[in-house]
Amino acid sequence: MNNSNPFLLTDDQIASFIIDGYIIVEPELPDGYNQEIIDKLRAMPENPGEHIVESLPALNDLLSNPTIVGTLTSLLGHNYKRDQGGHIHMNPPGTRGQPWHQDERFGRGHQDRDVDDIRQLMFMYYPQDVEPDMGPTVLLPGSHRRTASPESMVTLVNLRGQKFSIVKAGSVLLTHFDIWHAATGNKSDRVRYMIKFPFSRTGENAEPSWDHRSSNIASVRQRLDGEHPSLLSRNEYETDHTLRVRTWNNIAGSAVMQLKSGEHLGGPWPESGGATTASRRRRDMPQLG
Numbered sequence: 032m033n034n035s036n037p038f039l040l041t042d043d044q045i046a047s048f049i050i051d052g053y054i055i056v057e058p059e060l061p062d063g064y065n066q067e068i069i070d071k072l073r074a075m076p077e078n079p080g081e082h083i084v085e086s087l088p089a090l091n092d093l094l095s096n097p098t099i100v101g102t103l104t105s106l107l108g109h110n111y112k113r114d115q116g117g118h119i120h121m122n123p124p125g126t127r128g129q130p131w132h133q134d135e136r137f138g139r140g141h142q143d144r145d146v147d148d149i150r151q152l153m154f155m156y157y158p159q160d161v162e163p164d165m166g167p168t169v170l171l172p173g174s175h176r177r178t179a180s181p182e183s184m185v186t187l188v189n190l191r192g193q194k195f196s197i198v199k200a201g202s203v204l205l206t207h208f209d210i211w212h213a214a215t216g217n218k219s220d221r222v223r224y225m226i227k228f229p230f231s232r233t234g235e236n237a238e239p240s241w242d243h244r245s246s247n248i249a250s251v252r253q254r255l256d257g258e259h260p261s262l263l264s265r266n267e268y269e270t271d272h273t274l275r276v277r278t279w280n281n282i283a284g285s286a287v288m289q290l291k292s293g294e295h296l297g298g299p300w301p302e303s304g305g306a307t308t309a310s311r312r313r314r315d316m317p318q319l320g
Contacts, residue, residue, distance in 0.1 A: 129214045156227075170206060176274050252276075
């Protein structure tokens with residue numbers, strides 16, 4: 032399939048989202064738009080809760096932006112919807128950071144996660160530049176396929192491979208709903224605003240809803256089998272690449288791949304770590320006696 036919409040994601044971008052669990056989108060917005068949003072946020076007498084768009088109708092221009100629509104369509108299908116809920120995060124100077132967490136799913140238990148599908152996304156819009164000292168959102172790539180209880184996550188601090196949303200004004204961070212994330216402490220003298228919405232899939236794809244080219248299947252499969260976020264230990268590779276392929280198959284409709292593949296087993300010998308490397312080094316050592 033070759034969708035003609037220039038704002039749809041490519042196969043490579045879909046693969047990146049499946050692997051990492053997030054994408055940063057920079058839509059073209061009218062001059063002064065972000066400042067208008069900030070001025071209206073500052074003028075609000077109180078947080079409107081989930082009635083954000085009703086209190087701030089200018090957000091409709093963002094939600095209908097072709098780049099935003101194309102990205103949401105690519106990830107959730109043509110009939111995606113904005114769910115009830117949402118929140119305005121206003122982090123003033125001195126705000127402390129949050130513990131790592133996965134967002135609640137309308138009262139469902141923390142074990143009920145979409146480890147092999149993309150059914151719900153979190154949409155985070157930043158109307159101002161977010162500098163490193165302003166309390167950027169931190170997230171852990173690949174963690175949307177990991178389920179952890181809230182009690183175990185509160186003890187975690189810095190995690191290997193974590194990424195900070197240091198972004199330009201107008202940027203939107205779109206994440207898999209189950210990704211591990213947290214707000215960090217605002218050490219600046221500026222308020223950091225972020226507006227957050229959940230979006231959901233409403234039906235299954237009969238074919239890819241993004242700009243899919245069948246000629247890309249081999250290279251996409253190589254990425255799904257071969258790339259691994261740094262948080263993974265070597266004994267998790269098999270489970271992880273299988274979940275990735277299942278995720279692709281669950282959203283790709285007719286463009287499914289075979290589930291089993293040996294591609295992830297190829298490549299250069301590792302230089303350090305693991306029983307295989309240790310055994311190979313013993314094998315290669317000259318024998319004494």
